[in-house]
Amino acid sequence: MSGASTRPSTEDASPLQRARGGEQDAFAQLIAPYRSELHAHCYRMLASVHDAEDALQDTLLRAWRALAGFEGRSSLRSWLYTIATNVCLDHIARRPKRVLPIDYGPATDPHVAPGEPLVESVWIEPYPDETLGVQDGYAAPEARYERRESVELAFVAALQHLPATQRAVLVLREVLGFSAKEVAASLDTTVASVNSALQRARAAVEERVPEQSQQATLRALGDRSLRVLVERYVDAWERNDIDAFTAMLAEDATFAMPPLATWYMGRPAIAGWASAWPLSGEWRWRAAQTTANGQPALGFYAWNAEDDGYRPFALNVLGLRGREISEVTAFIARSAEPRDRRVFERYPDEPVHAGKLGDVFERFGLPALLGS
Numbered sequence: 379m380s381g382a383s384t385r386p387s388t389e390d391a392s393p394l395q396r397a398r399g400g401e402q403d404a405f406a407q408l409i410a411p412y413r414s415e416l417h418a419h420c421y422r423m424l425a426s427v428h429d430a431e432d433a434l435q436d437t438l439l440r441a442w443r444a445l446a447g448f449e450g451r452s453s454l455r456s457w458l459y460t461i462a463t464n465v466c467l468d469h470i471a472r473r474p475k476r477v478l479p480i481d482y483g484p485a486t487d488p489h490v491a492p493g494e495p496l497v498e499s500v501w502i503e504p505y506p507d508e509t510l511g512v513q514d515g516y517a518a519p520e521a522r523y524e525r526r527e528s529v530e531l532a533f534v535a536a537l538q539h540l541p542a543t544q545r546a547v548l549v550l551r552e553v554l555g556f557s558a559k560e561v562a563a564s565l566d567t568t569v570a571s572v573n574s575a576l577q578r579a580r581a582a583v584e585e586r587v588p589e590q591s592q593q594a595t596l597r598a599l600g601d602r603s604l605r606v607l608v609e610r611y612v613d614a615w616e617r618n619d620i621d622a623f624t625a626m627l628a629e630d631a632t633f634a635m636p637p638l639a640t641w642y643m644g645r646p647a648i649a650g651w652a653s654a655w656p657l658s659g660e661w662r663w664r665a666a667q668t669t670a671n672g673q674p675a676l677g678f679y680a681w682n683a684e685d686d687g688y689r690p691f692a693l694n695v696l697g698l699r700g701r702e703i704s705e706v707t708a709f710i711a712r713s714a715e716p717r718d719r720r721v722f723e724r725y726p727d728e729p730v731h732a733g734k735l736g737d738v739f740e741r742f743g744l745p746a747l748l749g750s
């Protein structure tokens with residue numbers, strides 16, 4: 379019809395067009411398919427769920443403000459990752475890197491009790507991959523690492539030792555499968571620089587991660603064998619059976635307990651520490667199963683008479699090598715405020731820290747109390 383408008387009506391407009399027009403609901407619809415993967419990306423870069431949440435919110439705010447200028451020269455996904463990566467680089471520039479205790483200092487003498495904790499900003503945080511919807515498989519055909527593999531503790535810890543740009547390049551190329559040209563555009567650099575950074579980053583990460591990823595180990599074990607292994611581990615702790623516990627450990631196993639800097643290395647050392655403290659018979663334990671960082675995990679609870687139940691203590695993330703436990707990282711749900719060192723020798727008796735309860739129990743679908 380002559381004189382009819384060629385502009386789409388509100389009903390006919392795409393979510394992108396409506397979002398550009400200032401509709402917040404349309405913007406939410408537009409970015410909804412990418413929220414979980416962007417959150418995982420920020421976690422890989424920053425090694426903290428809290429920092430990842432802040433970075434994601436900052437990313438979405440920047441995307442909302444810049445959407446009118448998005449011309450579609452790249453995909454929306456690539457554009458969002460460019461924003462998220464640069465937000466993370468800004469975060470990295472403002473704070474120290476996060477580590478696990480095994481990267482912070484030497485192993486502790488097994489005859490020495492756990493020492494004082496360090497400030498929270500030092501430590502890598504566990505990641506609730508199941509809750510946040512990290513998918514199986516690869517993000518793209520060109521990716522080298524599986525999505526769950528790329529949130530495993532060893533991999534995330536290895537990333538934190540890389541310079542920020544190398545970290546970004548490796549994640550964008552090897553985890554997300556973006557081309558060197560796309561990564562160069564995202565980081566405002568050259569393809570040659572991207573390829574050089576990738577080569578150095580790849581070599582550094584391979585030095586720090588196990589030969590076989592946890593995902594490959596779990597597949598080789600199978601669901602039934604994994605279930606039996608985890609049940610044996612829980613049974614040993616619930617019976618305070620030091621021999622059964624240490625028999626499951628690899629000879630060079632490690633046991634770390636952030637926020638404590640203390641960690642123990644080797645089956646004899648772990649046995650010596652455990653028999654003197656957590657498995658001495660002074661505490662009664664119960665455990666609930668979950669997953670964290672794409673790995674089997676257990677919420678451990680210590681009996682407390684005041685609560686007439688088992689009080690949350692630590693989220694144990696298990697690292698496996700074949701049918702042996704090669705590492706345990708126990709994220710403790712207690713205050714990290716400096717106090718007398720002797721307090722930490724009886725850390726399970728301390729009150730639960732409300733914030734940590736959410737971070738290391740509720741976030742992973744674990745109850746706030748287990749009944750007797």
